[in-house]
Amino acid sequence: DAKTTQPNSMESNEEEPVHLPCNHSTISGTDYIHWYRQLPSQGPEYVIHGLTSNVNNRMASLAIAEDRKSSTLILHRATLRDAAVYYCILRDVGDDKIIFGKGTRLHILP
Amino acid sequence: GAVVSQHPSWVICKSGTSVKIECRSLDFQATTMFWYRQFPKQSLMLMATSNEGSKATYEQGVEKDKFLINHASLTLSTLTVTSAHPEDSSFYICSANPGTVNGQPQHFGDGTRLSIL
Numbered sequence: 034d035a036k037t038t039q040p041n042s043m044e045s046n047e048e049e050p051v052h053l054p055c056n057h058s059t060i061s062g063t064d065y066i067h068w069y070r071q072l073p074s075q076g077p078e079y080v081i082h083g084l085t086s087n088v089n090n091r092m093a094s095l096a097i098a099e100d101r102k103s104s105t106l107i108l109h110r111a112t113l114r115d116a117a118v119y120y121c122i123l124r125d126v127g128d129d130k131i132i133f134g135k136g137t138r139l140h141i142l143p
Numbered sequence: 144g145a146v147v148s149q150h151p152s153w154v155i156c157k158s159g160t161s162v163k164i165e166c167r168s169l170d171f172q173a174t175t176m177f178w179y180r181q182f183p184k185q186s187l188m189l190m191a192t193s194n195e196g197s198k199a200t201y202e203q204g205v206e207k208d209k210f211l212i213n214h215a216s217l218t219l220s221t222l223t224v225t226s227a228h229p230e231d232s233s234f235y236i237c238s239a240n241p242g243t244v245n246g247q248p249q250h251f252g253d254g255t256r257l258s259i260l
Contacts (some may be wrong), residue, residue: 076251127257
């Protein structure tokens with residue numbers, strides 16, 4: 034699996050946007066970029082995924098660099114409930130399994 | 144949406160006991176399910192891929208005789224921790240894909256916290 038690099042932790046104020054970066058310089062053409070998050074004492078939760086174009090859903094937006102070597106997960110207005118570990122994962126189109134890296138622990142300040 | 148259910152949520156038992164954890168896909172069929180374990184403050188580690196109707200595929204370093212996996216139907220996989228010891232205490236999580244891959248997300252259970260005394 035191609036690797037991703039994320040900051041260990043980030044802080045943000047409540048009700049402000051949050052930009053979570055992810056570097057994946059060795060991404061292949063068939064790798065999808067997935068984001069999951071894990072709240073305390075729960076299993077991971079799917080957030081968003083994309084291949085080449087930017088993506089939006091009700092939870093977040095995913096901005097993918099033109100060369101696809103990096104991406105940014107955007108939470109438009111953080112709440113205390115968004116405090117979690119966020120995982121950026123590359124997943125080949127033919128690959129079933131997910132390998133987790135260390136992720137970014139996001140702290141939200143009230 | 145697709146839901147994966149794990150049971151039980153918590154298990155506390157004595158050393159030497161075997162513990163079974165169930166993972167069910169509630170509204171979809173899953174030919175493949177996955178089992179992870181997670182120690183405090185660490186990331187999820189993939190233990191094995193559970194294949195319906197055939198043997199599980201274990202990741203390197205995971206003892207297949209210690210962690211027995213059975214995937215007898217398209218909606219149920221079980222993980223049995225045999226002769227559990229305190230070092231087996233961990234958070235066990237399963238996941239499943241509701242459809243063909245092509246970038247579709249996986250769905251995770253809420254985990255089972257296993258504590259061996």
